[in-house]
Structure formats: C-alpha cells, structure tokens
Amino acid sequence: MSRSASIKDVANHARVAVGTVSNVLNYPDRVSQRTKDRVLQAIDELGFVRNDAARQLRAGHSRTIGLIVLDVGNPFFTSVVRAAEDAAALQGSAVLLGDSGHDAGRESNYIDLFQEQRVQGLLISPVGDVTERLDQLRERGVPTVLVDRLADEAKYSSVSVDDDAGGYLAARHLLDIGRRRLAFVGGPTSIRQVADRLQGAQRAVAEVPDASLEVLDSAGQTVLAGRGAGDQLARRSAGELPDGVFCANDLLALGVMQSLTMLRTLRIPEDIALIGYDDIDFAVSAVVPLSSIRQPTEALGRTAIELLAEELESDKPTHRAVIFTPELVVRQSTAGPQAANAA
Amino acid sequence: MSRSASIKDVANHARVAVGTVSNVLNYPDRVSQRTKDRVLQAIDELGFVRNDAARQLRAGHSRTIGLIVLDVGNPFFTSVVRAAEDAAALQGSAVLLGDSGHDAGRESNYIDLFQEQRVQGLLISPVGDVTERLDQLRERGVPTVLVDRLADEAKYSSVSVDDDAGGYLAARHLLDIGRRRLAFVGGPTSIRQVADRLQGAQRAVAEVPDASLEVLDSAGQTVLAGRGAGDQLARRSAGELPDGVFCANDLLALGVMQSLTMLRTLRIPEDIALIGYDDIDFAVSAVVPLSSIRQPTEALGRTAIELLAEELESDKPTHRAVIFTPELVVRQSTAGPQAANAA
DNA sequence: CCGATTCTTTGAATCGTTTCATTGTTACGA
DNA sequence: TCGTAACAATGAAACGATTCAAAGAATCGG
Numbered sequence: 227m228s229r230s231a232s233i234k235d236v237a238n239h240a241r242v243a244v245g246t247v248s249n250v251l252n253y254p255d256r257v258s259q260r261t262k263d264r265v266l267q268a269i270d271e272l273g274f275v276r277n278d279a280a281r282q283l284r285a286g287h288s289r290t291i292g293l294i295v296l297d298v299g300n301p302f303f304t305s306v307v308r309a310a311e312d313a314a315a316l317q318g319s320a321v322l323l324g325d326s327g328h329d330a331g332r333e334s335n336y337i338d339l340f341q342e343q344r345v346q347g348l349l350i351s352p353v354g355d356v357t358e359r360l361d362q363l364r365e366r367g368v369p370t371v372l373v374d375r376l377a378d379e380a381k382y383s384s385v386s387v388d389d390d391a392g393g394y395l396a397a398r399h400l401l402d403i404g405r406r407r408l409a410f411v412g413g414p415t416s417i418r419q420v421a422d423r424l425q426g427a428q429r430a431v432a433e434v435p436d437a438s439l440e441v442l443d444s445a446g447q448t449v450l451a452g453r454g455a456g457d458q459l460a461r462r463s464a465g466e467l468p469d470g471v472f473c474a475n476d477l478l479a480l481g482v483m484q485s486l487t488m489l490r491t492l493r494i495p496e497d498i499a500l501i502g503y504d505d506i507d508f509a510v511s512a513v514v515p516l517s518s519i520r521q522p523t524e525a526l527g528r529t530a531i532e533l534l535a536e537e538l539e540s541d542k543p544t545h546r547a548v549i550f551t552p553e554l555v556v557r558q559s560t561a562g563p564q565a566a567n568a569a
Numbered sequence: 570m571s572r573s574a575s576i577k578d579v580a581n582h583a584r585v586a587v588g589t590v591s592n593v594l595n596y597p598d599r600v601s602q603r604t605k606d607r608v609l610q611a612i613d614e615l616g617f618v619r620n621d622a623a624r625q626l627r628a629g630h631s632r633t634i635g636l637i638v639l640d641v642g643n644p645f646f647t648s649v650v651r652a653a654e655d656a657a658a659l660q661g662s663a664v665l666l667g668d669s670g671h672d673a674g675r676e677s678n679y680i681d682l683f684q685e686q687r688v689q690g691l692l693i694s695p696v697g698d699v700t701e702r703l704d705q706l707r708e709r710g711v712p713t714v715l716v717d718r719l720a721d722e723a724k725y726s727s728v729s730v731d732d733d734a735g736g737y738l739a740a741r742h743l744l745d746i747g748r749r750r751l752a753f754v755g756g757p758t759s760i761r762q763v764a765d766r767l768q769g770a771q772r773a774v775a776e777v778p779d780a781s782l783e784v785l786d787s788a789g790q791t792v793l794a795g796r797g798a799g800d801q802l803a804r805r806s807a808g809e810l811p812d813g814v815f816c817a818n819d820l821l822a823l824g825v826m827q828s829l830t831m832l833r834t835l836r837i838p839e840d841i842a843l844i845g846y847d848d849i850d851f852a853v854s855a856v857v858p859l860s861s862i863r864q865p866t867e868a869l870g871r872t873a874i875e876l877l878a879e880e881l882e883s884d885k886p887t888h889r890a891v892i893f894t895p896e897l898v899v900r901q902s903t904a905g906p907q908a909a910n911a912a
Numbered sequence: 913c914c915g916a917t918t919c920t921t922t923g924a925a926t927c928g929t930t931t932c933a934t935t936g937t938t939a940c941g942a
Numbered sequence: 943t944c945g946t947a948a949c950a951a952t953g954a955a956a957c958g959a960t961t962c963a964a965a966g967a968a969t970c971g972g
Binding site: 229230273275276277278279280282283286288298299301304305307308311315320322323325327335339341342343344362366367448449450453481484487488490508511512513 | 572573616618619620621622623625626629631641642644647648650651654658663665666668670678681682684685686687705709710791792793796820824827830831833851854855856
C-alpha cells in the first residue's frame with residue numbers, strides 16, 4: 227500500500243541528515259556508534275530498502291553483469307551460469323541471465339535490455355554475428371567476454387574449452403586400454419566442436435603405429451542417431467568391428483549403448499569399449515556406466531567473471547583468451563580387462 | 570571510452586528541449602514529423618541509449634519481474650521460465666531470473682536483490698518458509714504469485730499442477746489397457762508430489778473392482794533407485810508380479826526399464842506395462858519409448874505472468890489459484906496388445 | 913584553558929529521465 | 943483582421959541515492 231520509505235524518511239525518523247544515513251549504509255566506520263544505532267533502528271522500523279535505481283543513477287553504472295547463453299536447459303550452460311553467479315556474488319555483483327535459445331533476435335533483445343540497464347559488462351555465448359554490436363559496447367565502456375568461443379585476443383577476452391584436446395584424451399584412453407580399431411561417431415563435421423574432437427582423436431591415433439580410426443557420420447547428435455550407428459555396427463561381421471568407439475557426445479554414446487545392449491551380440495566394454503563426451507548426468511546411470519570427457523564448466527563460469535573484472539579494472543584494452551583442457555572420466559564402459567573381471 | 574550520451578546531449582544536438590526528446594521516445598504522436606526526424610537522427614548519431622535507472626527512478630517502479638525457481642537445470646522449470654519470459658515480453662516487461670537451488674539462503678538473497686531493484690512483482694517457487702517476507706512485500710505493493718505450489722487464495726495467487734489428477738491419469742491408463750495388478754514405485758511419501766500421485770493412482774484403482782495396487786517405496790527418485798526396484802521385481806515368481814507399473818517420475822521408470830531389459834526375463838510392455846511422470850526428453854528415446862504424464866509447463870509460466878498482471882492492475886487484493894491438469898502421453902511402454910504386435 | 917587535530921555530521925548539488933503547467937505557433941471560421 | 947481552438951515545444955521540478963566541502967564537536971598536549 228504505502229509507498230516504500232526513502233533515505234529521507236529514514237533521516238527524519240532518526241533525526242539525522244540524509245548524508246549520515248548514506249554513510250551508515252556505505253561507510254559505517256565514519257559514523258559514531260550512537261547515531262549508527264539510531265539510524266539502523268529507524269531503517270528497521272520503516273522497513274527501508276535501498277532503491278537501486280537511484281543508487282546506480284548516481285553511480286553511473288549498475289552492479290549487475292549480463293550473461294547471455296545459448297540454452298539454459300543445457301546442463302553445460304546451467305553449470306556455467308551457476309558458477310558465474312557465485313563468482314559474481316563474491317565480488318558484490320549480480321548476474322542478469324538471458325537465454326537466447328540459439329535465436330539471434332532474442333539475443334539482440336537481451337543486448338538492448340542489458341544496455342539500457344547499464345550492466346557493468348557482458349558475458350556472451352553468441353549466436354549470430356554480434357561483433358559489431360560488441361565493438362559498439364566496448365567503445366561505450368562495456369567490456370565483453372566471450373564464453374565457450376575462442377576469440378581474437380586483440381579484440382576480446384574469452385574462455386573456451388579445447389575440444390581437440392578432449393578428442394585426443396578420449397582416443398588416447400581407448401588406445402591405452404589396448405584398443406586399436408577405433409571408430410568415431412559424430413554428427414556433421416561442419417559443427418566446429420565435432421570437427422575439433424575428431425581431429426584430436428585422429429592425432430592420438432596417429433601416434434600409435436598399428437591403430438586405425440574409422441569415421442561414422444551420424445545425422446545428428448541425439449540418442450536416436452546413436453542408436454542408428456549402433457545398429458549399423460551390430461550388423462557387421464566380427465572382422466569388421468571396431469573394438470573402441472568414441473562418440474562426439476554422450477547422447478550418441480547412450481544410443482549406441484542402447485542398441486548394443488538390446489541386440490545382446492556385443493558386450494560393453496569387453497567387445498567394444500565406449501566413451502562419450504560432456505559427462506551429462508545420465509552418463510553415470512546408464513546400463514553400463516559411461517566413460518566420458520568432462521568439461522570444466524565451473525572454471526569457465528568463474529574465469530569469465532574474473533576476466534571481466536580484469537577488463538573493468540585496467541582501462542587499457544588488454545584481453546586474454548583462456549583455454550581450458552577437459553578431463554577424462556573413466557567408468558565401466560571402458561574398464562580394462564582386469565576391472566571388467568573385478569566387476 | 571566516452572561517457573554515454575544523455576537525453577540532454579540529444580536535445581542539444583537536435584536543438585530541441587529535453588522534454589521533446591522524451592516525448593519522441595514515449596509519445597511520438599505529440600511531436601511533429603519534422604522535429605521527430607531531427608531528434609531520431611540525433612539519437613542515431615550519438616548512439617543514445619535510454620538509461621533505465623533514471624527512467625525507473627522517476628517512474629517509481631521498474632519494468633522487470635522477478636522469478637525465483639528451485640533449479641534452472643530442471644527441464645520442468647526451464648520450460649516454465651521460457652514461457653514466462655515470452656509472456657512478459659509481450660506485455661513489455663523483462664524477467665530477472667534467480668535460481669535458488671533449493672537453498673533458502675540463496676532464495677533470500679534473490680528476494681533482497683529483487684526488492685532493491687523494485688521489481689513490479691515476484692513469481693516464486695519457494696524453498697523455505699517465505700510467507701513472512703512475501704506478506705511484507707505485498708504490503709509494499711509488490712504482488713507475488715506462487716509457482717508450482719498451491720496457495721491459500723485468501724493470501725496469494727498461485728499456479729500449480731494437480732498431481733492427484735496426474736496419478737489418476739497414469740493408473741487409469743494402465744487399467745484401460747487391461748492391467749489389473751498394478752504397482753507404484755516412488756520415493757518417500759513425505760514428498761507431497763509423490764504422495765499426491767500415489768493418492769490419485771489409488772483413487773483410480775478403487776474404481777475397478779478386481780484391480781489392486783501395491784506400493785514399492787524407493788529410497789529416492791533416481792535412475793539407480795528405479796533399477797533397484799526393477800531388480801526386486803525381477804526376482805519374484807511369476808504369480809507375484811504386477812502387470813502394470815507406475816513410477817513417480819521418469820528417472821525411476823527408466824531405471825526400472827534398464828533393469829528389466831538387462832535381465833531379459835520380462836518384456837515391456839507385454840509382461841509389464843510401464844509409465845513414468847514428467848515426460849522428460851529422455852522418455853521418448855528410451856530403449857522402449859516411455860509413456861508418461863506431461864505437465865503443462867508453458868501454461869504454468871504464461872498464466873503466472875497473467876495472474877501477476879491481474880494483481881498489478883486491480884489494486885483490490887483479489888487472488889486466484891489456477892490448477893492445471895496434466896496430460897497423458899502414450900508411447901510404446903504401455904502400448905496395448907494390438908499396438909505391440911504392430912511394432 | 914587554548915589551539916591544533918581528529919572525528920562526526922551536515923545538506924546542497926548531482927546523476928538522467930519523465931511529467932506537466934506554461935508558452936509559443938498555426939489554422940480556421942466569422 | 944481578430945479570436946479561438948488545436949497543436950507543438952519548452953524547461954523547471956521531481957524521483958532517491960551518493961558525494962564532498964564545510965561546519966561543528968570532541969580530544970589532547972602543553
């Protein structure tokens with residue numbers, strides 16, 4: 227009902243000047259204990275809550291950071307978001323979250339909104355070509371950090387994950403447990419991530435003389451596409467089968483697993499060792515717990531905030547591109563012979 | 570670099586008064602075409618962007634709505650959020666999203682933040698007991714709509730889904746395809762959702778004379794817990810087996826399915842028909858596509874925004890509790906005999 | 913007890929918009 | 943040509959916090 231109390235109301239109620247109330251809020255040391263108590267009591271009695279709009283109007287900038295992701299439903303981004311929020315909270319900022327849903331229009335709307343809100347900076351996993359808008363933002367003193375996308379260090383800071391290294395890790399692991407006839411299952415190689423992971427796998431295979439890598443192009447990156455690839459494998463004669471399969475993501479791997487376990491002709495990991503990518507929640511609770519490559523999402527989110535803080539502090543345009551290396555998670559689907567026996 | 574342009578800069582550049590610029594922005598009809606053109610050009614040349622802080626300071630309230638969910642990673646909430654954002658955008662508001670992660674502390678922080686931001690209203694799926702804070706907010710003219718929680722209509726508006734009806738739907742469906750010995754698999758019945766779904770199922774079973782419902786209490790709501798329940802079933806002799814199983818959520822159902830398909834002694838749906846709850850993405854791509862109960866998440870999000878709008882418009886405290894009925898999604902895991910033969 | 917020093921408190925000015933009463937302009941019928 | 947109405951444009955005041963120079967109070971050494 228009643229309009230909320232302002233700092234002036236508090237000042238009147240506590241019989242001090244508005245400046246004193248402000249000092250209690252922002253520089254408690256400057257105020258004597260007696261007046262501080264009186265002011266705090268007044269704040270309590272009136273239920274005063276700072277008006278952030280007024281504060282940031284005066285300050286010229288907000289205490290918020292904009293974050294635009296491609297899909298909040300994707301566990302990868304969910305985790306990045308949470309880490310970013312926590313890191314921002316530590317330095318006293320809040321995160322405004324926008325979900326572009328891979329739509330350039332929504333993305334653009336969020337950039338507009340955040341600009342009107344005068345965010346301190348922007349973290350973005352871009353959809354369309356936003357370089358022009360980002361340049362514009364930077365000119366106006368709003369730095370940007372690209373997330374999950376490698377950027378030209380001359381222009382932006384960025385945090386990303388080395389997919390080539392991830393592919394190498396996965397293939398190397400299959401080779402390490404003694405597999406030699408490897409297969410890669412992955413969607414169109416026009417997707418950068420898929421291409422990089424494949425490239426890394428090829429690099430690992432090239433290091434081992436008698437190893438080979440066959441590429442099974444899957445239509446998409448879904449469980450269904452994986453099941454298709456699995457069915458295709460199961461139809462082959464024993465001599466033509468791979469003994470290690472690396473899938474470009476976990477959904478594909480789960481599909482392959484479904485297909486093989488349903489048909490019952492091939493065992494995982496004894497006949498075919500299987501590894502995915504992303505380490506989604508379902509990987510651990512698959513029929514055969516799935517080995518995978520985990521991306522350091524928390525580090526991504528945290529580092530993105532840190533890079534932004536760096537840009538905000540030094541007014542010199544020094545950018546950094548931080549590239550993280552993913553991590554191998556071994557589960558039963560690639561258990562070596564000894565582990566398989568133990569289980 | 571340069572401080573961003575203000576409305577005053579635009580006014581100088583276009584050689585008009587500040588009020589005129591404001592009118593161009595907010596009431597274009599009040600301004601003649603000639604001046605409008607001049608002003609718009611100036612805006613363009615200076616790259617002027619409205620300062621939302623100043624605007625809302627003057628207006629006394631923001632154009633944003635706070636939304637606090639229990640877990641953005643949960644597809645249920647992800648979908649609610651997206652629908653709410655779209656509905657809010659239609660009425661010219663933006664949504665500030667907070668993820669409490671089932672943590673009362675985080676929840677409280679977000680309420681503080683949103684209060685400082687002077688959000689128009691709040692949508693919340695509460696963790697702790699926040700009634701006191703919400704009452705406080707309401708007194709200050711910030712209405713609240715509870716999401717996924719039935720509220721006392723005397724105090725709040727709310728949107729929720731009828732879990733009892735969902736349980737009824739699921740059990741009724743199993744009965745409709747001729748199953749009579751039903752089993753319910755679900756975590757501790759202290760969780761309201763679980764208890765309601767069970768209650769609905771019992772109601773359906775009571776309607777059919779020769780039908781029975783057995784309750785298997787699972788430790789949790791995970792795939793693993795489901796697998797445990799499945800293993801337990803598979804160990805029984807034929808006479809003691811249910812012919813229809815209803816799981817309190819899809820993860821449990823997928824676990825049951827994994828167990829049964831691995832052991833190969835019982836077929837789905839021929840021997841045991843299986844239905845879950847939530848209709849998660851994985852339901853459709855399970856080994857046997859899983860029947861499930863889908864919650865109308867888009868309607869939830871959209872309606873929550875609409876109820877909030879109602880409260881904002883009429884200053885009289887009229888609240889409404891909208892309860893949605895979930896929907897049955899039939900897939901192969903409960904296909905009747907004819908469908909099973911066809912497949 | 914005085915002057916110097918440190919510690920507290922004051923309150924006007926400021927941020928960038930919107931609002932609105934007022935003034936200026938144009939058009940039109942008599 | 944004048945009065946009136948309709949239309950355009952003006953600019954000061956207000957929103958609520960922070961800042962900061964200046965005034966006032968307290969403390970201390972001599």
